Amino acid sequence: MTDFRLIDTGEVTLRCAIQGSGPLAVMVHGFPESWYSWRHQIGPVADAGFTACAIDVRGYGGSGKPPRVEDYTLEKIAGDLVGLADALSPGEPVVLIGHDWGAPIVWNTAFTRPDRIRAVAGLSVPFSGAPQRPFTEIFREHFTSQGRFFYQEYFQEPGVAEEEAEADPRDFVARMMYSISGDVPPGNYWDKPLGATFLEGLPDPQPVPWLTGADLDYYEGEFRSSGFRGPLNRYRNHERDYEWLKAWAGKRIEQPCLFIGGSRDPATTLFGAVADPVAMMRLFAPQVEGHVLEGVGHWTQQEQPDEVNALLVDWLKRL
Secondary structure (H helix, E strand, O other): OOEEEEEEOOOOEEEEEEEOOOOEEEEEOOOOOOHHHHOOOHHHHHHOOOEEEEEOOOOOOOOOOOOOHHHHOHHHHHHHHHHHHHHHOOOOOEEEEEEOOHHHHHHHHHHHOOOOEEEEEEEOOOOOOOOOOOHHHHHHHHOHHHOEOOHHHHOOOOOHHHHHHHHOHHHHHHHHHHHOOOOOOOOOOOOOEOOOOOOOOOOOOOOEOOEOHHHHHHHHHHHHHHOOHHHHHHHHOHHHHHHHHHHHOOOOOOOOEEEEEEOOOOOOOOOOOOOOHHHHHHOOOOOEEEEEEOOOOOOHHHHOHHHHHHHHHHHHHOO
16 A cells, blocks of 8 residues: 655655555656656565655655755755655665656766665666766757757746646646657657747657556646646756766766666667667666666656566565
């Protein structure tokens, strides 16, 4: 039975879906998601002998929603995870599991706080070490300066993406999820000019077994309540994140790591920049075990829950 608790992490309160007993394993979702994105993993992780704890990241769902852009830096969200570990597992190192934005969150928490994190798993987005420059510089060089749309540039100006997403949260979530899933027909849906909107050109979502009407009902309810300002503010901190992480340049994640990506997920190859994400990760996380699931898109643990659960539980049991 999943128990919902509000946990004070020091700066914000996080809503946590908790099941099981044993060592703490914290699951961190991405955008535009929720603790609910781990609905297929909570039970199996608990059954494997862990306290499974799926959170709403700050800004989402039932968690605290501070108002400023700078409240959503990686440093602050990593601090939330350490505060959660201190509250639920004082003095004991914990396991972190993250997907999408949750992956950089857990990678960098393990990277900067090895004293509190015993092992870390990331889905969809591999770890590439401390950044050498802000990500804004990279996408502006390759996309914006070329007159090409890039979704993170579109997300930069507060209020713009919020207005589009909040007009119909259900449609926004459905279109985004379908457009980068393993089920979408091949197509260059994101190849559009600078000035386009986020949803412009995306295909009409088709029914898929991993995203039911009830699932969309839940996501819709969460975002109608919370709005999108906090979630989108995460994208507006690349320069602050760079300033924080550059002190760790040359260091590695030395703890055991698991990476699970999808062959149809653009984030797995860092938008085409990396041919072999697992080999790349070994440079920065030598203990990584990596898997790329054939035909799987971006929503890894929702699209193929059984396959992900088998890999995740096997890895957890070997820690």
